[in-house]
Structures are given as C-alpha cells and as structure tokens.
Amino acid sequence: MTVSRRAGLTAIAVAALAAGVLTQLGARHTSATFDEIILVSGGVRGITEGRWGMVTDQPPLMMYAYGLAAVTADPVRPREDREWTFDDRWDYARALLFRLGNEPTELLARARFVGTVLVVVLVAVAGAFAWWIAGPFAGAVAASFTALLPDVLAHGGVAYNDLPLALAYLLAVWALDSAVRVPTPWRGALAGLAVTAAFGIKMSALALVPVAGLLIVGGAWPHRRDTEWLRSLAISLAVGALVFYVAFVVLYRGDPTLTLFRFNFWRTVLHASGGHEAPAYLLGETSASGWWYYYPVAFFFKTSAAFQVLVGAAATGLVAAWVNGGRSVEKLLRWRGRSALLGVLVFAAFMMRSDLNAGFRYALPTLPLLAVLAAVGAVRVWRNSGRLVRAGLAGLLALQAFSVLSVYPHFLAYTSVWAGGRDSAYRVLADSNIDWGQGLLALEEFVEDEGVPSVRLSYFGSAVPDAYGIEYVALPSFFRLDYERTPGAEVSPRFTVISATNLQGLYLQGRDPFASYRAREPYRVLGHSLFVFDEEGS
Incomplete structure (x- = not known):
C-alpha cells in the first residue's frame, strides 16, 4: 500500500x-492536579514580580510558558509584604489559585x-x-x-x-x-x-x-x-x-x-x-x-x-x-x-x-x-x-x-484490561498513575446530583476542595485540609469519599486508616480515582 x-x-x-x-x-473535567499549581504560580509570580526564587526545584522553561499564559487572566496575587521562599511555594500556589477570589478553573485552563x-x-x-x-x-x-x-x-x-x-x-x-x-x-x-x-x-x-x-x-x-x-x-x-x-x-x-x-x-x-x-x-x-x-x-x-x-x-x-x-x-x-x-x-x-x-x-x-x-x-x-x-x-x-x-474524559486514570477493571486498578497502581488530585470536579457534580450538603473527605491532592464548592468533614489527607469541618458541612455526612492513593494508606505517615474500607463495596467511584462509600447503607 x-x-x-x-x-x-x-x-x-x-x-x-x-x-x-x-x-x-x-x-475541562480535570480539577487542579498535584504538581501543576507550583509551575503555574511560580511562573505568574516571576513574570509579574520578577522574583523567581520560590520555585527552584524544576528547570524554568515550562514555568515561563505556563506563567505567561496564566497572567492573561490578570489574577489577584498574594501580597509581597513577606518573603515567599522555596518552603512556602505550596502556600503561595494555594493562595493564588484558591484563596484570593481567582477562578481556578479559568486560570488553569489558560495555562493548560x-x-x-x-x-x-x-x-x-x-x-x-x-x-x-x-x-x-x-x-x-x-x-x-x-x-x-x-x-x-x-x-x-x-x-x-x-x-x-x-x-x-x-x-x-x-x-x-x-x-x-x-x-x-x-x-x-x-x-x-x-x-x-x-x-x-x-x-x-x-x-x-x-x-x-x-x-x-x-x-x-x-x-x-x-x-x-x-x-x-x-x-x-x-x-x-x-x-x-x-x-x-x-x-x-x-x-x-x-x-x-x-x-x-x-x-x-x-x-x-x-x-x-x-x-x-x-x-x-x-x-x-x-x-x-x-x-x-x-x-x-x-x-x-x-x-x-x-x-x-x-x-x-x-x-x-x-x-x-x-x-x-x-x-x-x-x-x-x-x-x-x-x-x-x-x-x-x-x-x-x-x-x-x-x-x-x-x-x-x-x-x-x-x-x-x-x-x-x-x-x-x-x-x-x-x-x-x-x-x-x-x-x-x-x-x-x-x-x-472508553475512559474519556478521565485519561489520567486510564488503565488497560490487565488491571482488572478501572475502578479496581488502585489495587495494582497508585499515585499519579490513577489519582493525582484530579477528581474534585467529579465530586462537585456528585454532590449536586445526590443533593447532599457535604461529605466526609480524605483527599490526595494540592487543591482546596471548598474552592470547588465542596463542603466536607475532614479525614486524614496528604495535605491537611484547611477545615476540620467547613461552615456548611453536616456533623455526620452520609457519604465518605476517599482518594484512591489514601485508600491504600500511602503518604499518610505510616498509618493505614482506611484499611477497612478496602473490603467494602463503594457506592460510586468518581473518575476511577475517588471512592464514595455510603455510611447509611454500610
């Protein structure tokens, strides 16, 4: 031919x-993932303030590119009346994207x-x-x-x-x-x-x-x-x-x-x-x-x-x-x-x-x-x-x-037939293979569809769940969640939501608090990465 x-x-x-x-x-169906907020925020700060010393653990080329794209949204930036060091990079990124009134989806869309x-x-x-x-x-x-x-x-x-x-x-x-x-x-x-x-x-x-x-x-x-x-x-x-x-x-x-x-x-x-x-x-x-x-x-x-x-x-x-x-x-x-x-x-x-x-x-x-x-x-x-x-x-x-x-739009969580089913793939792989913090938009949609005001949440990611409109009672997470219970959360929500990586007990300082959940049948699995358990039906 x-x-x-x-x-x-x-x-x-x-x-x-x-x-x-x-x-x-x-x-468009992917919430902020773990590491990307660092490159985007470091680029925004460097381009607008001329200060590049906060993100020094990555070469700078993509920080320049993503920063140039993100600044077109004219975001409100964290104040420069303090020194933002390498150790503060996560705090700066979370403030820029989730705490100052900027729209995280729009800001990331421009960089993406x-x-x-x-x-x-x-x-x-x-x-x-x-x-x-x-x-x-x-x-x-x-x-x-x-x-x-x-x-x-x-x-x-x-x-x-x-x-x-x-x-x-x-x-x-x-x-x-x-x-x-x-x-x-x-x-x-x-x-x-x-x-x-x-x-x-x-x-x-x-x-x-x-x-x-x-x-x-x-x-x-x-x-x-x-x-x-x-x-x-x-x-x-x-x-x-x-x-x-x-x-x-x-x-x-x-x-x-x-x-x-x-x-x-x-x-x-x-x-x-x-x-x-x-x-x-x-x-x-x-x-x-x-x-x-x-x-x-x-x-x-x-x-x-x-x-x-x-x-x-x-x-x-x-x-x-x-x-x-x-x-x-x-x-x-x-x-x-x-x-x-x-x-x-x-x-x-x-x-x-x-x-x-x-x-x-x-x-x-x-x-x-x-x-x-x-x-x-x-x-x-x-x-x-x-x-x-x-x-x-x-x-x-x-x-x-x-x-x-067939996995659209959840490409990050893709696994082949050898994994034994995408909702079970967390048993063979974890971390960014399946769960990189990308599921908050799916969780936001789930909460709306179910008509529940809040969930119990263990989240593996760097994003801020309440910035996506999610009210929660905090469970052990990689980054400690900002609230023990958000203002609109119930005392005892019906649903418990656990990120796949946390479900395996990884990144939790040697603890395995969700071992019992691995033996339970989830009510839903959102985007193949967030496991929802019904506490009323357990």
Missing part, C-alpha cells in the same frame, strides 16, 4: 488536531492550553519523524498511534512538564541524529537548541547524554577513516555545544555559572536515587526503594493491550527485516530509525535504574518514540502480509482507539 504525500499530511494533521481536541475536552498546543505538535512531529524513517504511510500510522496514547492525552491536559519533555526529548533525539548523520554547523546548532529545551523542561533529559554519545560513536564508525567527515562532525558538535551553553545562560536569566542548573542536576540525581518520602506501590506491595521492574510492569497497565500487541508485531517485523537483510551491523548503524531505538532503550534503562517509582508519567518520553518505531515496523509487516494480517493490524488500531476513548 502506498500513501501519497497529500494523504500522509492530511492523516497526520487530522490525528494531531483530534488529539488536541480530546486533550482540551478532557482537561499550552499543553494542548504541545500535544498537537507532538503528534505532528512523531508523524514527521516516522515519515523521515519510512515514508508517509509510516508517518500517518505513527501520528495515529501517538494520538491514541492515553498518557499523551492525560498529561497534555495538565500544566506540568511530563508531556513537554516527551516532545522535547523526541526533537532532541532526532536533531542529534541529524547533526551526526550529516554534520553541518546549522544542524549542530539545532541539536544544541533541542537539547537545551529538553534540559530546560526536566532533568530527566540527562538520558540524552548517553544517547548523544552512542549516536556519535555509531555514526562515526563507518566514517572512521574519512578525516574530512570527522572534521565536519567536530565542528557540528562544537557549534552545538556553544549554542547549548549560550541558550542555557539565557534560559537561566543570564547566569554564566549556571548555579541553579547545577542545583537542579544534583537534586534530580538524589531524587531519582532516593525516591519519594513515601513508599512506592505496585501490585499490592510497597517498597521504600522501589523495583527495577516497576516501569515495565506499569507499561502493561498504562497502555492499551492492542498497542502492546502492535509493538510486539512491529518489533518482530523489524527484527525479521534485519535478519533477512544479512544482519549487517553497518546497515543497522545507518538505519534512520537508530536514534528512536536508542532513545527508547536508554530512557527505559534510566527509569529501571531509578528508585523514583511514583507514576508511569516519568517514562512518558519513551512512548512517542515507541509509537514511531511501532509504526515503522507495522508498515513493514503490512506491506509483506496478506489481507488477514492487514485486517488484524487495522483491528488492533481500532481496539486501541476504543480502549482509550
């Missing part, structure tokens, strides 16, 4: 726009629109990358695969750095390959800018260091006796390094010593090796140090079974093509898909080495590259197969679409 240039471009554009629409619609745009760009770039590797048909398929990744739709709808890093990582991997494959100064400069963007978003971009090293060695090997080519490579790399440094100095507001960047670097190393303060959770077990297999297992729960089969079929097709082609190492080194493969393997190795097992979102940069490789392999299988296999491949893509769309 051949696909024309116009058809390929149309398919990529449709997939990108569809992903953007789904992301935007899903975000940046993420929606990046989703559109990511899908388009994934399609373009696969097109460059294997033609327009592969490009169209890669765009479709990427647009149907639940974590792309989920994390594009929150104003944080996981989705932006996935885009920047893909661009950097491709740009580095280009700078090595055909070394020129301008390609080196583009690679330098792409790597700067990745490091400016999240320090997980450290995986680009071994990727770059392996690409340089692998790319130089066939040209090892070509002194002119090696000279061009050296110039390309030197220009890239210079652009990287200059761009970084600009990114960090003119600091030539990159003090804050070095702080971010060592903090990331310590965070990745030490994990979160609370134990990691997987398959009903907890661990203070995590598991090397956490991310491979989470992959099966956080991507559709259809996509997993497609990846397996595509990998089989690519390996068969290499074996049938004589197993040429030099041909493999020259293959245009080499950087995508390296990008997946190196980042996956970083994740498996990390003790930070708090959510599959940390591995998000591997997924678009995996979609690219899956598309390239699937197209090869398609072209070498009969109608039955082709029908199977098309059916798998349709099943992927059905699986992902």
